[in-house]
Amino acid sequence: MAMKVEILQDKLALGKRAAGAGASALRQALAEKSAASVIVATGASQFEMIDALIQERGIEWSRVTIFHLDEYVGLPPDHPAGFRNYLQKRLLAHLPMPKDFVAIDGTAASIADEITRLNTLIGMHDIDVCFAGIGENCHLAFNDPPADFETRSPYILVQLDEACRRQQWSEGWFSTPDDVPRRAITMSVQQIAKSGKIILSVPDRRKAAAVKAAIEGAMTKEMPASFLQTHTDCTIYLDPPSASLLRHAPRGWP
């Protein structure tokens, strides 16, 4: 299998197209069964997709369970960089109440117990759609290189690498590089790959090398998103800058 690639004119069009594809799959899942499940990613790359997802009509959110991909360990719940906070403000506040929102508690007294709780909950769901991004270091969720491609645990505790922590700081989520936590709870690549449909929204020039590695490179733990090359329904949505290093990038693009 190979990832399907769609290149849109800009990040706004990218977000709309990715949200539209996910929304169609969700509506279809809800037409076929009593409930559906979706994973929603965070980060700057997901802004336009989430804004467009909110505008989608005909999704009965009261039958949808929402999971998130990853969360820092130890950030206060109201910290602007927290992913639970991000999803509450950017997504849930604008939707009708979903069936459930399975939030990762990065401040839990026992991280091991929190992972057990999350593993139990996600084990009860077949994920229909997963929205995700790719980091500048080609991470998938917080699976930084070298990623664990083998673990069957749906959620794992990970150490964040320096490139990842630097990216989070340079995107403006933290005031100093040292403020970025060193540990996170992330959904594993194996669990992400269990999703029926995977939708990657990856705009911006700074992602071009990671995009090329994920799509055209070898499947390797050093480039975690390359794991999705084996998925049967994974589409990556790009803008011209993020697609600029691809072998078949149209000429004349940046």
Ligand SMILES: N[C@@H]1[C@@H](O)[C@H](O)[C@@H](COP(=O)(O)O)O[C@@H]1O
């Ligand atoms: N851990 C998050 C992921 O949930 C996200 O999908 C991806 C892209 O992030 P960004 O949009 O900040 O580049 O990596 C982030 O660091």
